[in-house]
Amino acid sequence: MIKIKNIYYMLSYAFYALNDDKYKKVETEEFENTADLFSEILAIGVSKQIKQGLVKDYIDVRETTSSIRGKIEITDSINSKSFLKKQLTCTYDEFSVNCYLNQILKSTMLVLLKSDISSHQKKKLKNILRYFTEVDLIDVNSINWKIRFDRNNQTYRMLIGVCYLTIKGLLQSEKSGETKLMQFIDDQLMNRLYEKFILNYYKKEHPSVKASASQINWQLDDGIDYLLPRMQSDIMLDYGDKVLIIDAKYYKNTTQSYYNTNTIHSGNLYQIFTYVKNKQLENNNWEVSGMLLYARTDEEILPNNSYQMSGNTISVKTLDLNQDFTLIKEQLDKIVDDYF
Template sequence: MTTSPVIPIRNVYYMLSYAFRALQEQQYRKLATESFDNIADLCAAILIQGMATQIKRGLSREYVSHADELDSPRGKIEITESVRKVTMSRKRLICTVDDFTVDSQANRIIKSTMLMLSHADISRDRKTRLRQLLACLNDVRRIDLRRTDWNIRYDRNNQTYRMLIGICHLTVRGLLQSSQPGRTLLMDFLDDQQMCRIYEKFLFGYYSHEWRDRINTTHHRIPWMVDGGEDSLLPVMQPDVVLNDGRDVLIIDAKYYTRTMQRNFGRYKMHSANLYQMFTYVKNKTAQLAAVGDTRAVSGMLLYAKTDEERQPDGEFDMGGNVIAVRTLDLDQDFPVIAGQLDDVVARYFPDTMPLA
């Protein structure tokens, strides 16, 4: 039977708040205490709060080009098109005009997602609130979200849209789909790679925020420590999380799989490719530090999102002087318990950073 990590809806907000740091701003904090019928209801609540704030600030605008048949030339005159359509005989010209408008791609995506949510299985109050906000978007066109371009260019004027577009993308792709009341299976529509990306961002966001005063959290690439030769053909080593307290280093790779173990002929085995990957990360990081006389201990951890499989990966191995651990994170718990599991990782590998009892 295929299993998937199970996450209570109440925890999805917390995961998203670390993946999208904007959700930790004051106007969103009350969402942590609200109850939601399902994940669509949660996404609707986030968009309602975000767009209510954005409308007060002012919707983002951008220049949008369109062609019009005009009496008075404006913008770029399209001579060829005007001749082809014989508009000059009517003393009119076809011109391409750039208008500075709220009918931007970002606003179109948000409006279209809100319209979709207004017909979804969400609370009546949120449907009403969505329709009230949609009335403020009358100058924004609806688009087909199945075929739209999600690549939005962000600048200092529209940075507040980054998280909102991310939530729209999750909603449209069916990333968070309820499987039973109060719980959600995060594997119903997206594959392991797409699901793992949210899990990765959550882990990185948690450590970079909650431990920022004691531990440096990065995800820099690890160079291949090759002795001469061309390394451009080698794969990029990009760990998900690297924790460093100045004395020790821990490399964490997030794994979000339907099956956390391999089973052959009735015997469970850990995913060999994941172990090889982490072994390579740890050994090259150790060599990189040693090249500059740095003797910090480097360890590695594969951190799987726990499923309800019969057997879960768990173990710690000394491989040639480096410790490599395989652990699971149980996301089907109250969030303080999840946070405690993540803090226990710090306690195990960075004991000197822990506060005194």
């Protein structure tokens, strides 16, 4: 379980735009569910964007008109017999707010309007949607999220990120063909947010420690790496001659069970061990350690161990996300204090 407000704090590290003063009041509000939180973030963010001006882009327009504009579509004009009315079918580019980014915003806000959010939030979204009358709706289930951001639309990055979390993380289809929003983001997306939060937390709060999501090279005797998987760390902390590799995990169960015996997830342990040993072989003068950092669950058996494995320390810990955020920060800070 995770406190709703802590999702906001995690997002504020994942998206630096949320550190703007306009979002400060979110910290003092209580939210019934995640959809309520996302509605508030979008209400603030989109309102700010409206004041700055909704982004515009060139879109393809096709219309039958009595005044020639752009390219005349001869075949369409003949087939539709529009020329009998002294009209022609034309296509042209128009610089319009009816672009893909605004269509995503509008469609997501309408999904939230149909969800279990407070009447206060619904009123906010309805007021904002009045500025989107010229923007078309799109099918949220077929949105292409591979969007290129540039200096002209950079302010949309966080807004689209929240839309993505809403649609991909909360939207759930039912057998009746209807859709509903879950109260919490699904585990797969929460795992990505969890990783990004921890990485960016260390980047911001501990600048003296180098925090990155670095790749680790295979230390091979013959140099042949054909078909070997890439070793991509979630978080790598580096200070002086000490390195800590953290693998962040957001699972429903922090341990695996076999014949009523609980053990650490074997695949996770093998992975972090492999990362640590290969990183250690890059430089034997380094002190390389590894950590599996699970989001804490309500299970009775929770890992809290450190193991000495072939000269390296491998720890398995949990981070309780269902507590006051100051305590979460304390636990993350303690990791740096203990290892560096």
